[in-house]
Amino acid sequence: MTQTMRWFGPNDPVPLQGIRQAGATEVVTALHEVANGAIWQRDAIAARKAVVQDSGLDWTVVESLPVSEGVKIRSNDWDQLIDHYRQSLTNLAACGIDVVTYNFMPLLDWTRTDLAWTLPDGARALRFEAVAVAAYDIFILRRPDAAASYDDATCAAAEARFAAMDDAARATLERTIIAGLPGSEEGFTSAAFLRAIETYADVDAAQLRENHVAFLEAVCPLADTLGIRLVVHPDDPPFPIFGLPRVVSTEADIAALFARVPNPSNGLCLCTGSLGVRADNDLPGMVDRLGSRIGFLHLRSVQREPDGAFHEAAHLDGDAGMAAVVAAVHRLSVREARSIPMRPDHGHQMLDDLNRTTNPGYSLLGRMRGLAELRGLERGIAHAAEGSA
Structure with a gap:
């Protein structure tokens, strides 16, 4: 796996030097300052990539290029928003970005209490x-x-x-x-x-799925020619909230999306934390069955609690079954002869970071611990596989 960490740009309290010292070779980032629906300009992308590369790291995975709410509800400006998205993809490809993460969750992204x-x-x-x-x-x-x-x-x-x-x-x-x-x-x-919830009054789960398919059918042909893999992030949490539908929550949801839009660029960001909230999601099996579509990995684990609660566990603990997941990823990497970008997600705030200002879930030390554990797990699995060959 290609080891990365998320970086929120120049205002991130975690510096690029810290990410490099933690052992990552790349960052995943985005132009967070650009308004949703606006075009990511090529000069701005190139300038951000230069900053990353000057630190000794690389940037090949975007997280995320947002899909505007107007696309999700098929508003009157849908055509313009799609054109802007296509132009952003073109500009990203010109700068050597080949994986673009997005989600199709209505209104809210990941949600915690x-x-x-x-x-x-x-x-x-x-x-x-x-x-x-x-x-x-x-x-x-x-x-x-x-x-x-x-x-x-x-x-x-x-x-x-x-x-x-x-x-x-x-x-x-x-x-x-x-x-x-x-x-x-x-x-x-x-x-x-x-007020925003009201804009989804006529968008149930079936309609949201159709709108998702329409988005992909509009952008995937271009992404195919650009060599970009669009990877959808699963719903977090993977069930409806606030009366809003969510349609990327299970393996069946994801498989149906691939069946409807079979373009090579239509891919998955496999988040073991988001999908792992549901006990009916077989994470290692999903790696085996959806492997060729996986373009990015978020490796984290949640501990399920009674009554629908959950919290972020240590990366090798909780309910994810991380050893089996990484073993499946190793098999996939060998089978397809590729290194899949991954990042340790949502680390604990710990040690000196308890006294620092940090982005929730994205303090350095907790993610560094997670990256070290995942790196060691992968190397142990690879070594065992080589010994048994």
């Missing part, structure tokens, strides 16, 4: 709690008919949770869910979020 949940060892992790989401949805956002999205027990627990929170706790929960996490495409106030 606690950005600093304390673990038994004193480190901090990201956590998602379904009851907290329900408390926000029903009693803070006040989405019409929100209670119908939850069972009676969850509604009762959400009411108790809301009642127990003071104004500061309620504001923190609101900010955590909708204000925008690192790499997310949008940030909202509750009033703006409620």
Whole structure:
């Protein structure tokens, strides 16, 4: 695997030198300063790549080139947005970028309810709690008919949770869910979020799937000729929230997408954390069955908890079964004679980083620990495979 780390650009509190010292050879990054739907200009891409290369690293994977909400709902400016996306792809290819990550989640990117949940060892992790989401949805956002999205027990627990929170706790929960996490495409106030939800009134899961297919049919032929692999990031979490559909949550979802749009450029960013939230997703099996479509790997693990909650576990712990996943990736790499870019995702905030300003999930030391563990795991698997050959 090609070892990378995510870098959020010049304002990232983690410097490129730190990423290089952690053992990565590349960064994955984006022009986060460019508005969604605008064209990524070739000069800006080249300038950012020069900064990365001057540090001794490389940049060949974009994460992410956002798909505008207008594309997801097929708004009146769909044609213009598609043209802009195509031009951005052309400019990226001209600068040597050959993997472009995107997602098709309505409005919110990855969602958590606690950005600093304390673990038994004193480190901090990201956590998602379904009851907290329900408390926000029903009693803070006040989405019409929100209670119908939850069972009676969850509604009762959400009411108790809301009642127990003071104004500061309620504001923190609101900010955590909708204000925008690192790499997310949008940030909202509750009033703006409620208005945005209304734009999806006529977009159910079936329609969102059709809109996704239409997007790919419009951009994949160009991506094929450019030699770019478009890799979709799975839904995080992999189920509907706030009444909004999510359609890249299971192996069946992904396989159906590939069947509808068989272009070589239509690929997958296999995120073991996002997909691993669901116990019915067989992660090593997905590597084996979808392998030729996998263009990028997010390797992290979550620990599932009761009642739909989960938190970010250490990279080799939790429910992902990381040893089996990396063994499957090694088989794929050998079979197809390619090194797949990967990054350790969502590290714990730990050690000296507990006293530093960091992007939630993207402090250096937790990701460095994860990268070291994953590197050692891969080398051990490769060595064992060579010994048995």
